[in-house]
Amino acid sequence: MAHLSPVTGRYVTIDVMGDECKVFFLENGQGQPLVCQHTAGCHNHQWRELLEDEEITKDYRVIAYDLVRHGKSDPPKNREWWKEEYRLTADYYTAFIVAFCDALELEDPIFMGSSFGGQVALQLALRHPDRFKAVIPVEAADYSPGFFLDWWQHPHANAAQVCASGVWDLMAPQSPDKDRWATWFYYTQGSEAFRGDLYFYSVDHDLRGRLEEIDGEKCPIVIMNAEYDYLTNPEEGQTTAEQIKGAEFIEMKAIGHFPMSENYPVFKEYLQQALQIIDGRAGAPVGGAQQGTQGREQQGEEDKGLLDRAKEKLT
Amino acid sequence: MTAEAAVAGGWIEDFRRASDEDAEIQAHGRYYSCAFLLDMEEHSYLVSMHAGKLEEILEDPGPLDERYQFVIRASAETWRNFAQDPPPPMYHGLFAASFRTDMSLEGDLLVLMQNLRCVVRQMELLRVTGVPV
Secondary structure, three states: OOOOOOOEEEEEEEEEOOEEEEEEEEEEOOOEEEEEEOOOOOOHHHHHHHHOOHHHHOOEEEEEEOOOOEOOEOOOOOOOHHHOOOOOOHHHHHHHHHHHHHHOOOOOOEEEEEOHHHHHHHHHHHHOOOOOOEEEEEOOOOEOOOOOOHHHHOOOOOHHHHHHHHOHHHOOOOOOHHHHHHHHHHHOOOHHHHHHHHHHHHHHOEOOOOHHHOEOOOOOEEEEEEOOOOOOOHHHHHHHHHOOEOOEEEEEOOOOOOHHHHOHHHHHHHHHHHHHHHHHHHOOOOOHHHHHHHHHHHHHHHHHHHHHHHHHHHO | OOHHHHHHHHHHHHHHHHHHOOHHHHHHOOOOOEEEEEEOOOOEEEEEEEOOEEEEEEEOOOOOOOOOOEEEEOOHHHHHHHOOOOOOOOOOOHHHHHHHOOOEEEEOHHHHHHOHHHHHHHHHOHHHHOOOO
16 A cells, blocks of 8 residues: 655746746645645745644644755746846745635635745835734844855866855754755755845845834744754844844754754744744734833733743753 | 973874875865965964875974965864864854854955865864864
């Protein structure tokens, strides 16, 4: 008898700022939509274990798409994309995600992304707080310079190996070899997109001085950064969270920049904490502007209590 | 031979064996041919690779002894942290340590990038052999 996975894959065609994008996505589960964005230069297999985790999918409809130009989502079908240098912008990236969620008619989805997916989660909270129930920025910060590099595409080096081994030590040495190598393998496949993705990651994404414009009470935000992430370390994640009204921060220990892909069992514990915080927030009063400072402080105390309770429940 | 030199001599042999017997380097290092300097503050080591095999290691080479293409330079303390198993965060790889500690990558970085997979793996072998500083 065939050993079939419950995960299914489909295509949906969407319009993104005039681009015709045929988007491939994997999904499994029912209930609250949980939309997952892979990391730069990669594809949705990074979410392979979450997609098959019955404990999560019994309550969550997990949807992991390939961003246009990644995995099985081809470059825009109606443009001569090969005549342009690819540089992803925050405008385009957020428009893509909203168009995808609209096309699938997702109601109040939770958005989760890692690395450049974490950065765009912050951008979504800033630009579209009404479209999402909550966001979970993983490996995120207000700014992440230094990775928009020509090495990822240099014609005198093996770009596949430069990309894959260049991100190797973004992962923690404690993560299982088989999962680190699976992640390495994915990274050999996306070098043409990687550099352009990193234009968003290290250049166009810059929320320094703008974090106070994000309302984490209207759109709950749980930032999670990992101990072995050298690009956006836990301190930077926490500093970012502290500047966003109502945002929470969780430090992930003994794991790195691709937590869902490099060591899912460890990541899952932290994800469950984040989902519990969001569940708790769903019943909490919103409208931070009316609450005033005192209200926000009370909200913060309530949130802290939720985080503690989530941790207790999981340990 | 001083005690210190004996330690280093032992390390050179250990590192040569670890590298030449490593399944990953031998599986993928057919074109791994280059020379680089490991500057560990207290000592430096000029490593010459040929077709995936460790051809020679010169300890504290003189200024005109041999040529090399790139340098991995860090304080002795950083190398000691790098060689721990498991290493503390930010000492766990060449890129991590270059972004976050006093490690620097210098010289012709194109050669490093051309051989990145094998160099990254070879440096991880320091967690097996330790470092001679």
